[in-house]
Amino acid sequence: MISTSARLLRLVSLLSSRPSWTCRELAGRMEVTERTVRRDIARLRELGYGVESEPGPWGGYRLGGGTRVPPLVLDDEEALAVAVALREAAFSGVLGSDQASLSALLKLRQGLPPRIADRLGELDGAFVHTHRQGERQIAPGMLLELATVCRRSERTRLSYRDREGTATVRDVDPYRLVRAGRRWYFVARDVTRDEWRTFRADRVTQVQPTGQVVELVDPPDPAILVSRGIAGGTYPLYVTVRLPLPLDQALRLVPPTVGTHRPDGPGHTVVEIGGPDADGLAGYLLRLGTPLRVLSPDDVREALLRRTRELFEDNENRPPSQGAAPCRRAVDGVQSDCGRLSPD
Template identity: 65%
Template sequence: MISTSSRLLHLLSLLSSRPSWTAGELARRMSITERTVRRDIARLRELGYDVTSDPGRWGGYRLSDGGKQVPLVLDDEESLAVSVALREAAQTGVIGDDQAALSAFLKLRQLLPARVASRLGAMDDVFEHTTRVCGQPLSPGMLAGLARVCRRCERIELAYRNMRGVDSVREVDPYRLVFTGNRWYLVARDVARDTWRTFRADRVVEARPTGRAVSFDDPPDAARFVAEMLTSDYPLYATVRLPLPLADAMRLVPPTAGVHRVDGPDSTIVEVGGQDTESLAIYLVRLGTPLTVLAPGSVREEVRRRALALADSNTVAGAADSPPRPDR
């Protein structure tokens, strides 16, 4: 289920995208009930957003452009959340060039109450990050520009530099931006080739809007499309069944590591790629959850062997432990 904060951000985005929405339209667009829409509208008003509504069955909600400026007042938990988010953005490059996020984080940190700064400092002492994947710097402006043409469904002339450093210009119809945890990818339809493609956002030299609106009859699942692209070069694949709903399975095995499909309300089939049988088996065992390896047999046997060895080692270790002493 989508979190309340994510839902409010989605609702605010929809209200900003056109002059008016009915409760039914918002409910269908967000896959929630009209009652939840009304409750979320009330929450936005409590936060200071000027959302007006017309009476009657067909009345719509509107976000006023001339609303009052809402003062930014954050409690301790909100201040900590914003600080952590900015620091992670600076570390990961999730919003492009990390300098802007780092600058904002350092400015905010100076304004934090001592009690919040102390909690943030405790996190700094224990958090570690792996080396970031190399790539060209991605400016927030470029990321925002790509997001804007995706939202407008507007064809662009894409100046792009491939992995060999060769530049090209092509017309594409941008659809979605997907963040993999390492990089941003633009999912778009190549007009000349009439095929769906992925483009690394940090290799986009320029994206020139053409002013031509486009529509998509049968667009791909963008996250799945990128995942399939990223996992298409492994020499070996394993297909497993996880006894988890799709959302939980995608948290355990992220879309960048496997391709998912629903197998009932409480089960998900995942295809995972790896270099060899041993590496795949190690990855699956380390998931730490019951699973069924459907194929291939070599991975199934290696997972079984490792699971049995792990169970035996735990049994031996448990037998060697001293019995617990009662509390005194």
């Protein structure tokens, strides 16, 4: 027979998995009587879990806010994972202020068994963090709210402010949270438009769960959707190039957060890249250090050729340094030979 403590943990897990359960549903899932469920609910309330009752013949129980933080039971791997996550949050600033993360990490480390504390110490010695200023961060509470509605598949009324500062309210079906770089993105289906969207989590101003559980049909790959959204941001100019590389190599050269890719026959990939202007895009293409052909537009092609001609003129009268090995590269039909550029 299952122990009382294990049964209580199972009950908490069920209550957390969706907005509401009837007493009969919980009894059926746990294979106990409804009287046992009511007794276990009372015990959870004593422990600090905010289990709320819903009146009426179709009412039941839902997990709300408690009066205090309830106890958690973590195995070794879970405790180590939580400690590593808190350390990352504290030192990277991904959750905004690091004080709460540092305080929680200190409390957790004080209670860790020596075998886990030693493993965490080994990881601490290997981690190196850098800090970047001026980046907008998401509040920890908002990130938790978004994660909760994703886990519960609960239709949500989302208040959002776009890059122009325009505020909108829309109903969405949450799916996943994706971290790209130092930002979090919220992937959800826009109910009104019936399309999958990505939202910058730090621009979400309010989350209002509706209590309606939804079943998502054929959801997209959230990481790919976010990558395409980042690469497809609004730019004044786009260049389309053909790389003599298969798709996997092209993705390593030009990340999916920078360009959108499509195979173009065996061994070639067409990539579209956005940028501020023709000269900036030409500079980026030169830095790729690989043969390529500019398909469009003409002004980027001309800027690329102009840059290569300038390099040619700057270096044509300068002999290569002594002992330099011969080398050749090509950029859109322009060949480079040990610092000397000449038309192919």
